Amino acid sequence: MRLPARRNKRRRSMQIAQSKLLSSHAVLRDAATRRQGSQPWVRIIVVNYNCGSILQNCVDALAAQSMPNFEAVIIDNGSSDGSADQLSLPDARFILVQNDANVGFAAANNIGSSHCSAPWIATLNPDTIAAGNWLDEMRKAAERHRGVQMFGATLIDAADRGRVDGFGDVLSIAGIAWRGATGRPVSELPVRDEEVFGPCAAAAMFDREAFESAGGFDETFFCYVEDVDLAFRLRLQGACCVQVRNAIVRHYGSATTGHLSPFVVFHSFRNRLWMIKKDMPALLLPVAISTNVLFSLGMTVISYRKLPVSAVLKGLWCGLTKPCAPGQRRRVQQSRRISVWRLAGMLVWNPFALRHRHVGILRRPEAAQRAGS
Numbered sequence: 001m002r003l004p005a006r007r008n009k010r011r012r013s014m015q016i017a018q019s020k021l022l023s024s025h026a027v028l029r030d031a032a033t034r035r036q037g038s039q040p041w042v043r044i045i046v047v048n049y050n051c052g053s054i055l056q057n058c059v060d061a062l063a064a065q066s067m068p069n070f071e072a073v074i075i076d077n078g079s080s081d082g083s084a085d086q087l088s089l090p091d092a093r094f095i096l097v098q099n100d101a102n103v104g105f106a107a108a109n110n111i112g113s114s115h116c117s118a119p120w121i122a123t124l125n126p127d128t129i130a131a132g133n134w135l136d137e138m139r140k141a142a143e144r145h146r147g148v149q150m151f152g153a154t155l156i157d158a159a160d161r162g163r164v165d166g167f168g169d170v171l172s173i174a175g176i177a178w179r180g181a182t183g184r185p186v187s188e189l190p191v192r193d194e195e196v197f198g199p200c201a202a203a204a205m206f207d208r209e210a211f212e213s214a215g216g217f218d219e220t221f222f223c224y225v226e227d228v229d230l231a232f233r234l235r236l237q238g239a240c241c242v243q244v245r246n247a248i249v250r251h252y253g254s255a256t257t258g259h260l261s262p263f264v265v266f267h268s269f270r271n272r273l274w275m276i277k278k279d280m281p282a283l284l285l286p287v288a289i290s291t292n293v294l295f296s297l298g299m300t301v302i303s304y305r306k307l308p309v310s311a312v313l314k315g316l317w318c319g320l321t322k323p324c325a326p327g328q329r330r331r332v333q334q335s336r337r338i339s340v341w342r343l344a345g346m347l348v349w350n351p352f353a354l355r356h357r358h359v360g361i362l363r364r365p366e367a368a369q370r371a372g373s
Helices: 005-035 054-063 105-113 134-144 208-213 226-236 262-279 285-302 309-321 328-334 340-346 365-372
Strands: 042-048 070-077 094-099 120-124 128-130 150-157 164-166 169-171 177-179 194-196 203-207 241-251
Touching (some): 042 054, 042 105, 054 070, 070 105, 134 150, 134 241, 169 226, 203 208, 203 226, 203 241, 226 241, 226 328
Parallel strands (some): 042 070, 042 120, 070 094
Antiparallel strands (some): 120 203, 128 241, 150 203, 169 177, 194 241
């Protein structure tokens, strides 16, 4: 039976994409074989898409780290600006994997984590400049807070070093997430490590075994909210997250897609609903979905001159009517190890917290460490 031309074309494109992903995995598998006895402490994954010269600056900052026991995998998602072709790798610790197409931030990070034997996996945006002691501070934090599976770095605005770009991810009952303390003076940050809901993937670190047991990033999200979703799933399994105060990373932010482009808005609004439908326990689900839709519509009315309204409506419609993947909610909820009430205590219920970029400090890290042990 001959298939319609459109279906044939779709099947061929899927086969080509699959073969390209297999090729990317083969590069990492071969690199792991060549390393053999050497055991890096952490694998750093940098996903690039048309980031220009900023990518080289990011890689050079990694090469200058005071803690040298790492490997770095740069995944290029089919960039057309020559940023990957012109990239100069500092030494053998760095590997470049070039995808012929943009497979998304989530899938690219999952590719970068494949065939990894390091005990830790770190994600770093290409539009970041890590301080020279960033990795050393993350390592010290992992030693201080044994049993903790997620760590976040302190993000500083690259354009204004006196301003915070983010101090961990905060999540509200409406499924709205934000980076804590964004835009506030650095002087207002806590003076020590603190527990937060989850780390921002612009500069985060995960226990590799926990990352793999959770299934890594959800590739159906493509990009945006996937780091909050991963932290949510790990939280449900009993994991916790510590924000490392002295691990400093400068972040330019929205270097590729733009802050409020239709692409960003559609994926953000859709993925927030997908995350709620998949991760939120049944008792909190009706509250979360209704408040998310009301908040989203209200924000659109207030900011209709700034937001692309059609992208908002498409994102909400897709998030409400389409599942992210069959059977995901059942698998996530079956893996839940914490009570609904404990999770509810991790969420922000104040509807005005987003305006003030509330810093979502949960418990003292020592308590987090005991809970994770």
